[in-house]
Amino acid sequence: MEYINLLMDVVIVIMSLWVLEMLVGYGGIIGGALRTIGIGTVIIGVGQLVETIMSHWFGVNVITTEFVHRLLLITGFIFIVWGYRSLMMKK
Numbered sequence: 001m002e003y004i005n006l007l008m009d010v011v012i013v014i015m016s017l018w019v020l021e022m023l024v025g026y027g028g029i030i031g032g033a034l035r036t037i038g039i040g041t042v043i044i045g046v047g048q049l050v051e052t053i054m055s056h057w058f059g060v061n062v063i064t065t066e067f068v069h070r071l072l073l074i075t076g077f078i079f080i081v082w083g084y085r086s087l088m089m090k091k
Contacts, residue, residue, distance in 0.1 A: 002052070002056040005052050005056070006049075006052050006053075006056070009045075009048045009049040009051075009052045010049065012044075012045040012048050012049070013042070013045040013046060013048075013049050015045070016038070016041040016042040016044065016045035016046075017042060017045075019038045019041050019042075020035070020038040020039070020041075020042060023035055023038050029086065029087075029090050030087065030090065032086065033083045033084070033086035033087045033090070034083065034087075035083075036079055036080075036082055036083035036086060037079070037080050037083035037084065038083075039079050039083075040076045040077065040078070040079030040080035040082075040083060041076065041080070042076075043072055043075050043076035043079060044072070044073055044076035044077070046072060047068075047069050047071075047072030047073045047075075047076060048069075050068060050069065050072060051065055051066075051068070051069035054068065054069075
């Protein structure tokens, strides 16, 4: 089962990188905001992958693993909110 979780986490990271790749070419304020949102999705994807790797492959204790996972998720959501805020300020 841990290999399935790892595979799904890798798929999440690849999809979040795909989001960034799709935003290449957008410029200006909107492009910057969309890239910020894309970076947030990558950070969230990496957070999922790091949690799986830390707990299943390196045997890091649950408390540390969950702390790092949540810290990455919060950081990712900050980027997403920052990106949306930039879009809203465009009005």
